[in-house]
Amino acid sequence: MRTVLSPPNSFNNELKMKKKNNFKDMRRLIFSGEYTKAMSKDWHSSHFCCWQCDETLTGQRYVLRDEHPYCTKCYEQVFSNTCDECGKVIGIDSKDLSYKEKHWHEACFLCNKCRVSLVDKPFGSKAEKVYCAGCYDAAFASRCDGCNEVFRAGTKKMEYKGHQWHEKCFTCSVCKTPIGTRSFIPRENDIYCTTCYEQKYATRCIKCNQIITAGGVTYRNEPWHRECFSCTNCGTSLAGQRFTSRDEKPYCADCFGELFAKKCTACNKPITGIGGTRFISFEDRNWHNDCFMCAECRTSLVGKGFITDGSDILCPECAKQRLM
Numbered sequence: 001m002r003t004v005l006s007p008p009n010s011f012n013n014e015l016k017m018k019k020k021n022n023f024k025d026m027r028r029l030i031f032s033g034e035y036t037k038a039m040s041k042d043w044h045s046s047h048f049c050c051w052q053c054d055e056t057l058t059g060q061r062y063v064l065r066d067e068h069p070y071c072t073k074c075y076e077q078v079f080s081n082t083c084d085e086c087g088k089v090i091g092i093d094s095k096d097l098s099y100k101e102k103h104w105h106e107a108c109f110l111c112n113k114c115r116v117s118l119v120d121k122p123f124g125s126k127a128e129k130v131y132c133a134g135c136y137d138a139a140f141a142s143r144c145d146g147c148n149e150v151f152r153a154g155t156k157k158m159e160y161k162g163h164q165w166h167e168k169c170f171t172c173s174v175c176k177t178p179i180g181t182r183s184f185i186p187r188e189n190d191i192y193c194t195t196c197y198e199q200k201y202a203t204r205c206i207k208c209n210q211i212i213t214a215g216g217v218t219y220r221n222e223p224w225h226r227e228c229f230s231c232t233n234c235g236t237s238l239a240g241q242r243f244t245s246r247d248e249k250p251y252c253a254d255c256f257g258e259l260f261a262k263k264c265t266a267c268n269k270p271i272t273g274i275g276g277t278r279f280i281s282f283e284d285r286n287w288h289n290d291c292f293m294c295a296e297c298r299t300s301l302v303g304k305g306f307i308t309d310g311s312d313i314l315c316p317e318c319a320k321q322r323l324m
Contacts, residue, residue, distance in 0.1 A: 050074050063092060083108050100125065111135055144169050160186070172196050219250060231255050265311070266291035283308075294318050 049056045052074035063075040070078070072092055080089045081096055085108035090096045095106040097119070109118050111132040124136030131139070133152070141150035146169030151157055158170040158179075171178050174196035185197040192200070202211045207228040217229040217239050226239040233255035244256045251259065257270025264271055265285045280292045280302065293300045295309075296318035307319035314322065 052078060085110065099130065102128070113139070146170065160191075174200065220248065233259060262286045264288045264291050266293075282313075296322070 048058055048069070050062070050071040051068040052070055055071055057069055057071060061072050062069045063072060064070075065075065065079065076089050076091050080091060081098075081103035082088065083090050083105045084102045085104050088105070090103055090105055097104045097106055097109045106119055107117075109130075110116065111118060111123070112129040113131055113135040116132050118130060118132060122133045124131050124133065124140065126136065126140050137150040137152065141152075142164060143150050144166045145163045146165045149166070151164070151166070156167045158165045158167055167180070168178060170180075170191070172184070172193040173190040174192060177193060179191065179193060183194050185192045185194060187197070187201065198211050202213075203216070203223045204210060205212055205216075205225045205228050206222040207224055210225070212223055212225055215226055217224045217226055219229060227237060229239050229250065230237050231243070231252040232249040233251055236252050238250055238252060242253050243250050244253065245251065246256065246260055261270035262279070263269065263286070264279070265287050267288065269288070271279045271286055271288060278289045280287045280289065289302055290300075292302055292313070294306070294315040295312035296314055299315050301313060301315060305316055306313045307316060308314075309319065309322060
């Protein structure tokens with residue numbers, strides 16, 4: 001905001017400009033007698049008069065407007081502004097200070113609160129009133145969410161979602177480095193630079209403790225990089241693969257079967273149970289469902305009676321034949 005010294009503005013009312021009798025013919029020769037030189041021209045003394053009231057201007061002060069001369073009284077009545085403070089006309093001998101279509105005498109341009117002169121000083125405007133910078137800041141200026149100090153005129157302001165800071169106060173809540181034009185991440189009532197936010201809040205792999213920036217696997221409600229989520233025994237990636245666990249550690253199907261699964265008595269392969277595989281147990285021996293069959297006729301014994309003969313299992317018919 002600035003103090004503007006401007007010439008008086010004309011009223012909006014249309015002046016009734018009538019052709020003056022003494023201006024009808026200004027080309028008459030001046031042979032003798034007194035004459036007046038004004039506006040780079042020579043005039044009969046009786047012809048050089050006010051454009052508004054026809055009073056002679058010879059030897060008098062006048063004001064030229066739109067190439068027409070006016071006596072000081074008419075000029076002030078028609079064209080001068082009224083002071084917003086005292087309500088009096090701002091005459092031609094006074095400075096007219098203007099701001100937003102309001103006008104003041106130089107002596108009347110005062111702070112609305114403390115009454116100090118505002119001439120050549122910064123000021124603020126509120127509700128059509130003017131205030132010195134101090135009074136305006138104390139009463140109306142917004143405050144920084146960082147330091148709670150007011151924003152002085154011309155101060156750069158950083159704004160985000162209804163909050164505002166001085167540029168030096170808009171800093172990362174952890175490292176206190178000014179954000180400036182860099183990227184930042186808000187969280188609750190705090191602002192973080194991307195580095196500090198990642199250090200404090202970013203998801204980290206449970207295995208390598210590094211930040212997971214893209215993709216990942218969740219196992220037992222814990223995050224893993226896809227490449228870190230691997231078989232505990234052979235290191236094969238388990239992302240998108242079948243796996244099982246033991247003692248809260250993941251294993252691929254092959255390793256789990258070799259390390260922990262029961263072996264089928266018939267085929268000696270692991271019985272992992274992965275994919276819903278069913279098995280039969282009898283006297284500390286185990287069989288895949290498909291392997292539980294008569295040693296002689298190869299008939300499936302699942303759900304049927306059977307007889308053991310050493311390491312063999314037999315259907316009743318084959319057992320009878322063997323014993324005969």
